[in-house]
Amino acid sequence: MKYYLSLGSNIDPVNHLDLAIFELSNIFENTLSSSIHKTPAEGFDGEDFLNLVFCGSCSLSFDELNKKLKDIEDKAGRDRSAPKFSSRTLDIDIVLQLSEDDEILFESDEIAKYSFVSEPLSELL
Template sequence: MARIYISLGTNISPEQHLKAGLLDLQQYFGPLQLSRVFESESVGFKGTNFLNMVAVAETNLAIGEVVATFKRIEQANGRIRGEKKFSPRSLDIDLLLYDDTVCDEPVELPRGEILFNAFVLWPLAEVAPNLNHPIAQKSYHALWQAYDKQCQNLWPIAFEFPAELQPNIKLSTL
């Protein structure tokens, strides 16, 4: 059984799509551990703010099957393939970590944006503060503490999780 760390982001009907995405992830992967939800300014383009978070799950699926499942969930939530990299998203789900696997195929693991995007690193540091990045060999808590917090604006928000979702929400002041 592999432990997977999943990034979710949305800025098109964000509450609706984030809730739907979480329910779909729970359906495919079972119980989820969740970070808080963060609001962040768009990165790479001018657009409405995003809601972002990280979920943790366990799976017997191979990496490629996990990614294919994420694509099905995104498509079910209105994601259109072939969009520009930096553009509004109904739902963006990315595999950040698959245990401590380091690879380039079928996807890059650990996902490179962990070290560069506050909207990924801060929620990941909440759910896995003591876990070490498999390449940087530093804990996510230490990576977040060292991160230049002036380069991207984000903040935790109050979020009403769906009643059907039974999250283990780990709130932190990281």
């Protein structure tokens, strides 16, 4: 499977994105990352976010990978009791899942909704 992941942080973002990329590099092969995009907080007043899209291949199912992503967020100190729109140490979302022959198996609506997902994603597609 090939996955494209949206990563974002606005709390110590450089360190948290570095942690995420390090952890993801242990899960994925043939990895690529977009450039970092700085975007204002959306839906609340807060520090700007640093966002990027990471892609790579692995044999994990969608659900297995999603669990590992939540573990990485937790390792970065993610507060799951915080409101949906609030500052984040780390947010990692699967935005695209492709089969081995590039058939789209999952496509997040976040791609169409948010430029902080679509713009870095377009660098890798």
